[in-house]
Structure formats: structure tokens, C-alpha cells
Amino acid sequence: MTKTALVAGGGIAGTVAAIALHRAGWHARLFESRPEGVADERGAFLTVAVNGLAALRALDLDPGKVLAAGFPTPSLAMIGAGGRRLAVLPLGGPAADGTVTTTIRRADLYAALHAAAVERGIPIEFGRRLTSYTEGRGGVAATFGSDPEIEAGLLVGADGLRSRTRELLNPAGPAPTYLGLLNAGGFTTGPVDAELDRTPGLMHMAFGRRSFFGWAPAPDGSVWWFANPPSRQPARPSDFTAESWRAHLIDLFADDAFPAAAIIRATDVAIGPWNTDDLRRVPVWHSAHVVLAGDAAHAVAPSAGQGASMAIEDAVVLGRCLAKAGETQKALTEYERIRRPRVERVVAAGRRNGSGKTAGPVGAAIRDAMLPLAMKLLYRKGNPQAWILDHRM
């Protein structure tokens, strides 16, 4: 008899998990709390690393098709506060099939994944927020708002950083930790009034005097950018209007020698702010019929560029474990055994990366002087990120 799985969260982990479960012979139903057509703009775009893209292949999902609306960004130029290029580093790939780390608008990625799920006959129910569940010996009964409960053999909590499923599995926490950085992002809509390196595929990341800034030239001539202003307190929606947020960002980069201020001035709407959080060790990943995946289980700081890839890898492993083990709980135990050590190492690495994004004037001068040599030493025996990027399912 086909077993039914309810997947809470139609983001990356949830949609790919639904596809993986379907492939493993389960009847998967996907529930997304947002209404249909309402995009999630966090970060505006994201860079999906080559390990995550390669993992899609394990589900017969063609990364070229899923990421068709994006563009390749296989390398990264690091720019110092004085505008000097300090180092060029590999961002991942090419994999054996030619796949490289790719940058894509978040809304386009989610839409492509949803289309792949629908193509496989997986129903997506929008505007359905998981609120609670009860578990019995034979399965789980999940409640979505005031609708009647739905019974199934498995509930996958892929409901993101503020996961309700995680709260129910781990009533004592943890809660996400704010890392002291805000996020902004956008796409230029007019010409940039500054000299700009437009090398295709080269992502730039610059250590500004007061904030970190990243940008990439897109094939259509626009520039995609993000900023990470430091802030002791997390931002609240009422802290800025659209105009005051844009003006604040332009001001933050006014004294920097790289073209951040000009790029933001060429952008109609600076999206954000979002807070930067990660999640310390989540004690319980699963019970007999409930399991967490993606950010719900282990949120990686955005600066690691690995949250999406970890979510995809989770989904692939979950599907494989469920296809292999007869008993659901055994499969979930195996899934955690395989995934937990890797994701916790990636979360720790992401936290270390994020901590050096801004420095005082003296710290910045030392960093700019030392970084080229430090990078040469770090990369002399190959890419120190290889354990993340070269991981294959």
C-alpha cells in the first residue's frame, strides 16, 4: 500500500523532499503557508553551490533546467576597503557534468522546483500553515489552521528557520540566534554611474568601511547586489521605510572606493532588511513519524552560501533512507546519522565566515594587507572548501 507523507513547507527542502519521497514510492503532499503567487524575497537572490546542484541530479532533476533563470558564478573576487582586488577564489565547480555554482532569484528557484513537483503529480496546497500534530503508533495526524486534521505515515517539517514542527519536536528550543548582521539586496534598474568590473561569472565581495557588500553582473546587463550592514539589534519591519532603507544603505557605502553606493543609486527598490540568524544544535531531528529537513533542522548563516545546498542534500538522503529501510523510524534514524555531522560542520564554518565581515579602520588595513598572502597559503594545497563543494551524493 502506498504510504502518504505530508510535507510542511514548500521552500527548497520541502519541495525537493516531496520529489525525493515521491521517487521513493510515497504519496507526497506539499503544504506551503504562503498564498500562491506570493514570493519569498529574502535576500532577493541566492547563490546555490555546486554540491547542492549536483545533488539534484540524484533525483533526475536537471540543474540546468531548475536553475535556467539564473547565471553561473563559479568564482569570487574579494575587494578591500580601498577598492583593491585582494584575491580571486573558486566558488565551486565545474562538476563532472559541467555544473557550476549558480546565482538565481529566490522566486525563480522556488517556481522551478514547484513546477518540477507538479510535473511529477505532487499536489501543492498553498495558504496551508502547519499548526500542530499528534503522533500515534501507526502515524501522525497534522493540523493546518482550522481545517480538519490529515492523517499520514510521515510528516516532514521543512518549514524553515522558524519551524513550527521543530518547536513541537523540541519544546525546550533552541531558537534561532541573531548574528549581528542585517541583509539587503536588489537588482539595478538603471545605468550604474561608476566604473564596474563586468567579468561574466565573477561574484564580487567587498569589505566596506562600515558594511560588507557583494555584487555580480547579470547577463541582461543589470547588477545583482547584497549588503550586510552590522547592527547590534535585529531589524523590525517598522525600523525603515523603503526610501529610508535605500538612503541608509547609500550612506553606509558613501566613503568606499568600490561602486556600492552607485549600484544602490541605480536600483529603484533596495529590498530588506532581513536579519541574519543561524541555529545552534537542534537536539531532536525526528520521532517515529515526524522528521525535520533544511533550515528547520540546521540553519546555516547566509554568508556560507550553503543553506540551499544543505536543504537539497537533506532531501536526497531522506528519500534514499526511506526507499531503503522498511520501517519509517529506522529510515529517519539513518537519515540523521548521515546528515547531522556534515550539516553541523557546515553551520560552524558559516558562523566563522560571517564574524569577519566588518572591522575597524586598523583591522581593515591589516586585513587588506594580509588577506592576499593568507589566501595564497590557505589555497596552496587546493580549495579548503572542497569538503563542502566536492561532496557528492
Ligand SMILES: Cc1cc2nc3c(=O)[nH]c(=O)nc-3n(C[C@H](O)[C@H](O)[C@H](O)COP(=O)(O)OP(=O)(O)OC[C@H]3O[C@@H](n4cnc5c(N)ncnc54)[C@H](O)[C@@H]3O)c2cc1C
Ligand atoms: C538574506 C538571506 C540570503 C541567503 N543567501 C543564501 C545563498 O546565497 N545561498 C544559500 O545556499 N543559502 C542562502 N540563504 C539560506 C537559504 O535561503 C536557506 O538555507 C534555504 O532557503 C533553506 O531552505 P528551506 O526549504 O529549509 O527553508 P525555506 O526556504 O525558508 O522554506 C521554508 C518554507 O516553509 C514555509 N513555511 C513556514 N512555516 C510553515 C508552516 N508552519 N507550514 C507550512 N509552511 C510553512 C515558508 O513559507 C517557506 O516557503 C540565505 C538566507 C537569507 C535569509
